[in-house]
Amino acid sequence: MVSPDAAFDSISDVRKRLAEQNYICDDNIATVVYLATRLGKPLLVEGPAGVGKTELAKVIAAGLGAKLIRMQCYEGIDEAKALYEWEYAKQLLYTQVLKEKISEVTSGAASLSEAVDRITAQDDVFFSNRFILPRPLLQAIQSETRSVLLIDEIDKADAEFEAFLLEILSDFQVTVPEIGTIEAIHIPIVLLTSNNAREMSDALKRRCLHLYIDFPSSDLELEIIRLKVPEASEALAQDVAALIQAMRKLDMKKKPSISETLDWAKALVIMNAKGLGDEIVRNTLSTIAKYEGDLRKTEKELATFLERRKAELKAKEAAAAAAPAEPTDGSDLLH
């Protein structure tokens, strides 16, 4: 069932291959990904926006060298957009172009009904693979190699679409009335992501393995910053990580996610900020706070953070003055 050419060997293999794609994951993610690929079950990934749910699918595909097929869900998405569609325009164009050929076929027919019979005998031509437009689901099923199918933001789709999806996900086969049943050559690795805009149905949850990705721990976040924004100095990276962690504890309308952390770190590097004490830092806060109220709260948090740092530094200096030992390094980074 599972093609050997696209699978992880072990949990540590998952971690290694994802790390090669610059994606750092903890035990939880690695284990669940390993199980999902091994058991051939769809994986439902939930968590706040911007913690790397979509990214996870991308790096799994890249890590396995598999093709990534992405389907973005939205309100009103239907079978025609997800599975397949007949190319009406192309069919019509062909009938126009082949008019002569068609009249050849029908020429000499004694009656109208005979002519219709003759055309009916030919209609396979127009309802064949040639005129079918495969959408993501059919693409994944027809794929020659094992593919990774990403069904993004499934919570945006309607409940009816979810039910339709269930059918596909349990059988991995599609019946096109004019052509017949198409079975999957390889069972694709399926990832569904949800921001929990609405609760997914129990039926869907039952069929999937479940993974909840939360905001990363302080250490993990620091590691991610180091990896993704190598230009940032170590002191800056640490400050950013610490401050973001503190901000997530605030009662914000939208808490800053990893992608926002990285944006901010990059912005600070571009603005050439030496440390968080710089005046420019305040102007870049809009990269992490997207609402007016949030912005005020983050500004306040930044102020208290700097206040605390100052106090710490002073205590350190006092200690250093009491026992003049090594100079306090990094102090020039802070005002």
Added chain:
Amino acid sequence: MDDRIVEFAGLLRRSGVRVSTAETLDALRAVGTTGIGHRGTFKIALRTAMVKRSSDVPIYDELFDVFFSGVGQVVRAAGEAGAAAQPLSQEELQDLLQKLAELLKNTDLDISELARALAMQDAGEMERILRELMESGKLPRTETNYVPPGANRQMMEMLGAADIGSDFDQILDLAREQGDSEEEIDRLRRYLERRRKELDDMLKGLLRLDKDQQHRQEDRQKDRERLLEKSFYYLSPTEIRQMRDAVASLARRLKNVMAVRFRQTKRGRLDVSETIRRSMEFGGVPFRIRWDDRRKERPQVIVLCDVSDSVRNVSRFMLQFVHSLQDMYSRVRSYVFVADLAEVTRLFKDNDIQSAIQKAINGDVVNVYAHSDFGKAFTQFHRDHIEAVDSRTTVLILGDARNNYNAPQEWVLREIKERAKQVIWLNPENQSTWGFGDSEMNLYGKSCDFVEECRNLRQLYKVVDLLIAK
């Protein structure tokens, strides 16, 4: 191991986590893939297959720890305590165990499994035996930490080892027959006595563990039930927090239902001109039929909340509820009153929902220490805001109708009813007290379409149905 996982699924179910049979099978397959060697991996594998709601994860974590390590820990703890109190040196102990092993090989010996395992300090076997006992579900129950005197004996009987004393005597007799010296036998006897004491400790630990598990399950069930039934009057701060989550999830669920309902009624009549225009693409053949979107009138809601001390908690949840549903309605306007009335709609626009509620009911906008005067509040509403009520408006009034013998001014309510689509009055007081003392509920009730008692979450659910029914 499979049995254990199936049992664990049962335990999860009893604690309110929905785990289906298919999911249990998945869990077995998952564990088969990862193996059970590594505890952390094992825990993740089970969770990913069985727990699909992130809010259930804390329950899972807790139960997992109790279920998969509890008994082993009890056995190990008792064993370690026993080893610490052990006067023998390591070599002496080894000798003794070796000799015991020899003795136990003797087929004439008719002693219980438990006695064997205990004598040989076989922790794995002990764990298995005790676990079976615990899972039989027949352990004696106590309400306190005090272990009743009969419990020990009862458990020993259930283990089929009621006369472990005579079992041990048999071993000693056998040793004597084989010509061991009195001194050696004495040492053996003292060793076995210590083991018995360890067993006592294990049984005690087991009882405590069982009680813990039991309580946790019951607590959770009770918590859920209680929260539904508990009167809004008597909520502790933690419960207010829990209730807040419950109300938020109720609102979310309702939104889903409503969203489906809106969509289903959305499709209207055939849109002829659009269909013809679209058909040009296909040479005039109407392949795609277009329909009108029918605009469904979204209802408007006006909420009047009494925020005097006696009903403040109910107002809190009602405001939260109505405002979480704001996009279900074309317009929500809210007012709070005690004796004076003030509009708080803007508060909800400018603040997030919880802080807006705080501000609305904390006395920032109206004096909350005044004596309730519904009549005065109603006349003020009539003077300043009656225009807001029209035939699409549902007016929701929340209060205990205790008017402190002021003029009730029920004519305002009559007029509101004439203008509005419906008037709903929610009273957080017990229905049997309506109309007594200074309660004007019966008088006001005449001018309302519905009067409902709304003292707890369950009743709030019912009211919600009323709100969206039309």
